[in-house]
Amino acid sequence: MIPFNHLGWIFKFIGPAIYPPKVRESLCSFLIPLSESASVLDLGAGTGIMSEFAYACRKDLQFTAVDPAEGMLKYTAEYIQTHQGHAETLPFEENSFEAILIGEALHHFSDIETSIEEIVRVLKKEGKLFIYDFDSSTFMGKLICRVEKILGEPGNFFTPGVLEEILKSHGFSVAISQYGWRYTIDAQLKPS
Template sequence: MIPFNHLGWIFKYIGPLIYPHTIRESLCSFLIPLSRSASVLDLGAGTGVMSEFAYACREDLQFTAVDPAEGMLKFSAEYVQTHKANAEALPFDTSSFEAILIGEALHHFQDVEKSLQEIVRVLDDEGRLFIYDFDSSTFMGNTLCRVEKILGEPGNFFAPEVLKQRLESHGFSVSISQFGYRYTIAAQLL
């Protein structure tokens, strides 16, 4: 298993460099319809890089970060409220967030189905979900999946269409944007 709890300092400085500009643009477009001061959850946040990118687009939003590794969370920006928790058991009331962001983290979740149930529970009516991950149907995505599994990670990578179907079964409308071996999903509860 990757020792994320001890790697926060690396991810804080290297993490932002590996997010392509196109992914950041996609995130900014996703955030436009959110209401002023909307509550946003950065799930599997690590050092909060998705919150930082989102903050650069919308400073008015209220950011909360969740990650099981406190050693990652301690590198989050001061405007982010942090909580040590797993995606499968979120410490929030029902309908607590207008949006959830998941950047390069879904593949680390132990139980994706339970995590999706929790996501639906904590999103408010017509809540929005943004996911950025690697496409397992591509050579590079498949390679990354294999490496993660060798390192003891769950390696729950999905082809975009497969993840789209799973999200639709939980009541989301889903739009996919492909960026080579990476993709984003912008979804909204119906």
């Protein structure tokens, strides 16, 4: 298993370089319709890189980060409220967040189905979900997946189409943007 609890300083330093400018632009576009001072959850946040990129677009938002590794969370910016925890058992009330961000973390979640159920539970009505991850149908995606599994990680990588179907089954509308071997998903809970 990757010792994330001891690698926060490395991820804080190299993490921003992993996010291409086009992904950051997609994130900014995703944030535009959120209400003023909206609550945003950075799930599997690590050192809070997604929140930092989001903050650069919308300084008015209220950021919360959740990650199982306390050693990662201690490197988050001061404007981010942190909680140690797992995607499968989020420590929040129902309807707590207007948006959830997941950057290069979904593949680390142990139980994808339970994690998505928790996401739906804590999202507000018609809440939004932004996911950035590696496409498991590409050479680089397959390579990263294989390395992570060798290192003892769950390696729950998906092709964008498969993840789209999973999210649709949980009541989301989904838009996919492909960036070579990486992709983003901009999803929104449909009105019930």
